[in-house]
Amino acid sequence: MVYDLFLGCVIPARLPYLEASARKIFEKLDIELKDVDGFSCCPDPTGIELIDHKTWLALGARNLSLCNKNGGVISFCSGCVETLKGVNYYINKDLSVKKEVNKYLQKIGKVYEGKTKVKHFAEVLYENLEKVKEKVENPLEGFKVAVHYGCHYLRPSEIIEWDDPFEPVTVDAIVEALGAESVDYDLKMECCGNPLEKSDKDLSLLMIDNKLNAIQKSGANCVVVVCPACYQQFEFNQRELNKINNTNYNLPIFYLSEVVALAFGYKPEELGLNFHRIRPNALFESLGFNF
Amino acid sequence: MSVINFEFRNEVLKHNASLSYCYQCSTCSGGCPVALLTEGKYNPRKIIEEAILGLQDKLVNEQDPNPWLCSTCQKCVELCPQKVELTEIFTLIKNLCFEKEKYPEAFSAQAQAVLEHGIAIPYSKAIITRREKLGLPNINIAPIEEIQTLLKETNFEKHILKGENK
Numbered sequence: 426m427v428y429d430l431f432l433g434c435v436i437p438a439r440l441p442y443l444e445a446s447a448r449k450i451f452e453k454l455d456i457e458l459k460d461v462d463g464f465s466c467c468p469d470p471t472g473i474e475l476i477d478h479k480t481w482l483a484l485g486a487r488n489l490s491l492c493n494k495n496g497g498v499i500s501f502c503s504g505c506v507e508t509l510k511g512v513n514y515y516i517n518k519d520l521s522v523k524k525e526v527n528k529y530l531q532k533i534g535k536v537y538e539g540k541t542k543v544k545h546f547a548e549v550l551y552e553n554l555e556k557v558k559e560k561v562e563n564p565l566e567g568f569k570v571a572v573h574y575g576c577h578y579l580r581p582s583e584i585i586e587w588d589d590p591f592e593p594v595t596v597d598a599i600v601e602a603l604g605a606e607s608v609d610y611d612l613k614m615e616c617c618g619n620p621l622e623k624s625d626k627d628l629s630l631l632m633i634d635n636k637l638n639a640i641q642k643s644g645a646n647c648v649v650v651v652c653p654a655c656y657q658q659f660e661f662n663q664r665e666l667n668k669i670n671n672t673n674y675n676l677p678i679f680y681l682s683e684v685v686a687l688a689f690g691y692k693p694e695e696l697g698l699n700f701h702r703i704r705p706n707a708l709f710e711s712l713g714f715n716f
Numbered sequence: 717m718s719v720i721n722f723e724f725r726n727e728v729l730k731h732n733a734s735l736s737y738c739y740q741c742s743t744c745s746g747g748c749p750v751a752l753l754t755e756g757k758y759n760p761r762k763i764i765e766e767a768i769l770g771l772q773d774k775l776v777n778e779q780d781p782n783p784w785l786c787s788t789c790q791k792c793v794e795l796c797p798q799k800v801e802l803t804e805i806f807t808l809i810k811n812l813c814f815e816k817e818k819y820p821e822a823f824s825a826q827a828q829a830v831l832e833h834g835i836a837i838p839y840s841k842a843i844i845t846r847r848e849k850l851g852l853p854n855i856n857i858a859p860i861e862e863i864q865t866l867l868k869e870t871n872f873e874k875h876i877l878k879g880e881n882k
Contacts, residue, residue, distance in 0.1 A: 437847070480867060576791075
């Protein structure tokens with residue numbers, strides 16, 4: 426199987442270590458990801474779309490027009506996936522939108538018919554779950570994972586068309602296939618609050634504080650996310666919250682690709698786990714998890 | 717005093733006819749995490765009500781409730797028994813706020829970056845070095861002239877530059 430790879434902005438330009446683990450696991454699964462030249466920002470469905478919908482459509486359609494040769498396009502980012510799926514949705518729903526977008530694209534010599542298939546990398550992992558299980562060399566015994574789906578991986582379901590918008594199962598199933606335990610917790614389906622950082626920082630912090638508190642109470646010893654915005658919200662705010670509220674959050678936050686890679690036998694240094702602000706070493710030691 | 721602006725109402729309706737399906741049951745607000753945390757200060761039902769009534773001043777100028785407090789979690793859209801496309805309508809309202817230069821500063825920083833570089837986060841030297849250390853390939857991003865041509869066509873450039881001079 427071959428997919429075009431849409432990297433977006435946040436992962437490759439700010440959190441490249443997440444990209445490292447994601448590329449490695451697809452290599453191990455013999456699923457080829459092809460780099461494509463010339464992508465722009467997806468653009469951000471919680472940024473550019475909110476200030477100018479037609480610019481969002483035009484840039485998104487231009488990106489999609491570059492990748493219709495392989496089995497579709499996949500991204501490691503829920504925001505990029507929502508944008509690319511969303512652009513397809515609007516173009517295919519309304520012929521006048523398709524015409525307008527193509528009127529813009531014509532100026533740069535491009536055309537987009539709305540046919541490129543878009544998938545989140547977790548979708549592809551779930552579709553290959555048996556293969557994932559076969560490749561597990563180092564089961565994640567003792568990992569009590571609080572899975573955070575985030576919003577844009579699931580909703581709006583009419584656009585995303587994947588998993589259940591309120592009772593999802595896919596990421597839990599992947600985590601359990603690695604030998605870890607998925608721990609249920611209050612507020613599991615709540616938003617992390619990251620998009621509100623742009624308009625109300627206090628509110629954004631309150632949302633992540635509530636989630637971290639619920640996770641701490643559940644007995645989970647780490648969190649797994651599938652979106653770089655959620656990743657930053659969970660990892661970058663723990664110290665700040667500890668300072669403001671006297672909490673003692675110290676939860677390792679893993680990207681789904683990182684826990685898959687650890688279970689596949691990759692070593693922390695190959696994955697750049699040292700770049701995490703909350704180092705998972707203490708967790709590994711307490712579980713006797715060796716490499 | 718709020719004045720009804722029929723043109724504004726028609727503009728929202730023209731873009732999204734689902735607005736007229738709303739019967740104000742408040743299921744959206746009941747499921748909204750921000751409505752809960754702000755004790756109803758942010759209230760999606762009320763935004764829809766003001767849009768139906770054509771209260772442009774309240775929505776765009778006074779921003780009461782403030783449409784920028786939507787976390788885009790998309791729960792309201794899933795829950796609505798009348799299939800009102802709330803977040804699409806909120807996007808339209810926010811787009812109109814943008815045209816009137818009524819938007820949080822952080823959005824303009826992202827817009828500037830896309831306008832200048834084609835991507836929201838330009839690659840810094842430190843990140844390029846880190847990518848090399850991690851064995852990651854070099855990324856060839858979009859030619860900036862092409863992106864700027866496109867952004868001229870959609871009038872994005874004009875709006876951003878207008879915002880710069882405010």
